[in-house]
Amino acid sequence: MSNVIVNRVAEFLKRFPPFSFLGDGDLTRVAQSVAVHYLEQGEILFRQGEAARPHFFILREGIIHLVETSQKGEEIREVCDEGDVFGVLALLGKRPYLLTSKVIENSLIYAIPVAVFEKILEENSRVALFFAAGFAAGQVVVRQDLSQGQKARSELKKASGDHPLLIFSDQSAVNFSEKVLNCPPETSIQNAAKMMAEAQVSSIVICDSQDFPLGILTDKDLRSRVLASEISPQNPVSQVMTRPVITRKKQDGFSNLYLTMIRHRLHHLVLTEDGTDQSPVCGIISDHDVFLSMGNSPAVLIHGLMNTQEVGEMRKIRDRAEQMLCYYLENEVSMEFVASVMTEINDVIIRQALEISKTQLKAQYPEMNSTRFCFLSMGSEGREEQLLRTDLDNAILYEDVAEGLQSKATEYFLKLGEGVVEVLLACGFDPCPGKIMASNPEWVQPLSVWKNYFSDWILHPSPEALMKVSIFFDFRFVAGSNALAAELSDHIYQEIGKKQIFLNFLAQNAMKNPPPLGFFRDFVVEKSGENRDQFDIKLRAMLPLTDLARLLVLSHQIVGINNTFQRFEKLAELESSNSELYSQAGKAYEILMRMRALEGLQNKNNGRYINPKSLGKLQRQLLKNAFAPISELQEIVNIRFQLDYFRR
Missing domain, CATH: 3.30.460.10 (Beta Polymerase, domain 2)
Structure with a gap:
């Protein structure tokens, strides 16, 4: 691939996680290995049930649907957008594709060899954790956000630095159980199940006389291999245990342990002293332990x-x-x-x-x-x-x-x-x-x-x-x-x-909210009650903006947009003469939401009432600036809905 094309591929990849987490050297190596495919509308990239290819894919441009076929017919499970990574199970599980990829619009995709990326996964914990979080959420497409909204996605595409999706309490420390339930291979299945029930655990490790692991039996194994197969519970546990057992050292990093579990589809991972099955068992980690270790993602x-x-x-x-x-x-x-x-x-x-x-x-x-x-x-x-x-x-x-x-x-x-x-x-x-x-x-x-x-x-x-x-x-x-x-x-x-006159009544109602600032540009605060001398950010600042946005969107007969800052964004699109004002109103509402939430978190309440005296000079000015669009919007509504005439 020529240097020009490699540079273009690298520039594109760097815009999106997990490629944005790569150093220049790794990014160049990935870009050099990329195969570029042009697919026409109607083509199939891969089919449900097909063996996974030695590549995963990132959509450069176009639209691809991932479709599930069942007895009920076809169901669209995911719509891939620019920058979305898909076909990722080939990266980890090397299992058949779960879905069929259909090209809806002429598309350009980059195919990235698994072999090139596997080394990066082992060495770059941020990349590993990015994929781990996606799989933990059950995603078949690993993308930047959890919502299906284009706006949240596009916002993330602009982001740099740490990816906000991944917030972990402690990436080096993994909770695991040091007391591991175990039994010898000749133990009956029934006795092993009793031991699990008494210990209230979901697995038992089968060990030899030196405590070296030979296999593992889980609740799932008891259901699928014993009950469903009608095997006698008097048979030895060695007949139904999973073997060979996959092991790791407890000192291994979080991403190594978790990716091992993903790669081998494990709910439990046995830990030994040297990381092999030729040393004593010293712990076990479950997917629940992983969940606790991953913190607040x-x-x-x-x-x-x-x-x-x-x-x-x-x-x-x-x-x-x-x-x-x-x-x-x-x-x-x-x-x-x-x-x-x-x-x-x-x-x-x-x-x-x-x-x-x-x-x-x-x-x-x-x-x-x-x-x-x-x-x-x-x-x-x-x-x-x-x-x-x-x-x-x-x-x-x-x-x-x-x-x-x-x-x-x-x-x-x-x-x-x-x-x-x-x-x-x-x-x-x-x-x-x-x-x-x-x-x-x-x-x-x-x-x-x-x-x-x-x-x-x-x-x-x-x-x-x-x-x-x-x-x-x-x-x-x-x-x-x-x-x-x-x-x-x-x-x-x-x-x-x-x-249509209903909108005039709605406009009149939207104008009833009390102003946020008094004559001397001081905050209008509550005069009595338990919230005396407090500023009501909901009633005096946020509610006027939500009411005005709702009214103006309804007047344009726009369906399906409920969010206040998205309503203002749409209004800016529809009314070019007022686009700047609507953009300011949307930003103002975001500031008010942030301030209320921070106030609530700090005081462990709903954040509705703020003490103006507790605000710093910068916060006070920021809040006052957020009020500016309200009066201008009210003036537009007053004229547009002829409220001076309507009130007579």
């Missing part, structure tokens, strides 16, 4: 949440997510990325809570198992802006059922919602003071009732209706049937189209 936190339905464990993981949030905020990681990660964590908790609740109700309500429903998040979580565990705002929408099933459906979905809310409260979220939660029968309704709710709020915009609009208009599908949420959205926009 979002990939690992999400992996942990997805693999537990123990509410206490979910609470602990959400607590750890708050430590990660603090790190992100203090290191000024992109707010859009931070919000995407925290939203994903919150969403996984909700989905797990739903599974827990559904499992509990399944036997009692078998007729409801096939009824479509949708769990909706609203308010700040609906806008993907809930960084702290503040008030819950959620609801359940389900399809209209036959009249004879309505009472059962009402009972079932309310119990389902109560179960979810109970788990969320146990995970540290606060209840909604206005009881706008899926445990309130008013907000657990069939589609027809939800349509009537919104029609009534739009056609009769009373002050109470407009208050509900500010919460419910920001609903977001989290789990269940997205089609139901989409149908409700379509209904809302049809109703607004019939009564």
Whole structure:
């Protein structure tokens, strides 16, 4: 490959993790080994079930879908974008491809030989941990972010230095068990299982008389090799143990140990004194130990949440997510990325809570198992802006059922919602003071009732209706049937189209928020109550921006954008004459979100009330600058919706 092409490849690769973690020498060697492939629309790069090639791939340009084929047909599992790394199992497992790669648009890909990269994996712990975090999260495409949003992804592409996805508590220290349950090879399977049960462990190491490991037996082996194969439990454990046993030294670094487990698909790794099976066993490491060692990586936190339905464990993981949030905020990681990660964590908790609740109700309500429903998040979580565990705002929408099933459906979905809310409260979220939660029968309704709710709020915009609009208009599908949420959205926009004057009422309501600064440009603080002399950052600064962004986006009939700074970004695109103002408003909102979250983390509360006297000069000025777009936006709204005339 000519030097010009090598340099171009290296420049491209350096923009993306894990290649951005490489030194110039390693990067050049990788670039020199790359094979460039041009694929036309409709071509297949590799097929599900095919033996893995000696390369993995990074998409240079174009679009590739990774598709899973099953009895139900084809399902798109991933959409690869520029910079995404895929086909990575060839790098570690050398197993058949799990998915088929279809070229959707003419694409250019770089194929990177596994042989070239394996040495880098062994020597560069940051690269190793990047892949490890991706696999811990169950990713088939290793990319820079955990959300599917293009914005979080593009933000990361600009980032340099440490990758924010990877935050580990201590990369050199790995938790492992020094007391290893073991038995000789002639022990019966039944006795080995009893020993495991009594010790409350999920594995037993089979050793010879010198304590050298001969094999290992796990819970999974007992299920698949003994029970499923109907082998007598009186047979010796040596007949069903996994052999030869894979071993490592306990002094090996974190990435070496974890990548060994990934490469060999191990849930347990035996540690010996010299790292071989010809020395005594001195420890064992499980995938749970790895999870604890990897600390506060979002990939690992999400992996942990997805693999537990123990509410206490979910609470602990959400607590750890708050430590990660603090790190992100203090290191000024992109707010859009931070919000995407925290939203994903919150969403996984909700989905797990739903599974827990559904499992509990399944036997009692078998007729409801096939009824479509949708769990909706609203308010700040609906806008993907809930960084702290503040008030819950959620609801359940389900399809209209036959009249004879309505009472059962009402009972079932309310119990389902109560179960979810109970788990969320146990995970540290606060209840909604206005009881706008899926445990309130008013907000657990069939589609027809939800349509009537919104029609009534739009056609009769009373002050109470407009208050509900500010919460419910920001609903977001989290789990269940997205089609139901989409149908409700379509209904809302049809109703607004019939009564455009509704937007004038909404505009009038958006102007009611009190100003953040007084006549002498001092913070307007609370005059009485427990928050006296405190500044309400939510009511006086954040709420005006969320209300104004929602109103202006609705006036353009934009569907599917709930996030406040994304709304301002879209408005900047739509209205070139005001693009600078909208961009400033979006940035201002990010600053306010960051300040509120930091305040909440510091004081262990929701961060809503800030003591202006506790702010430094720079913080005070930054906060005041963030208020600047509010009055200009209000002026635009006042003129656009003719509010001076409308109030007469």
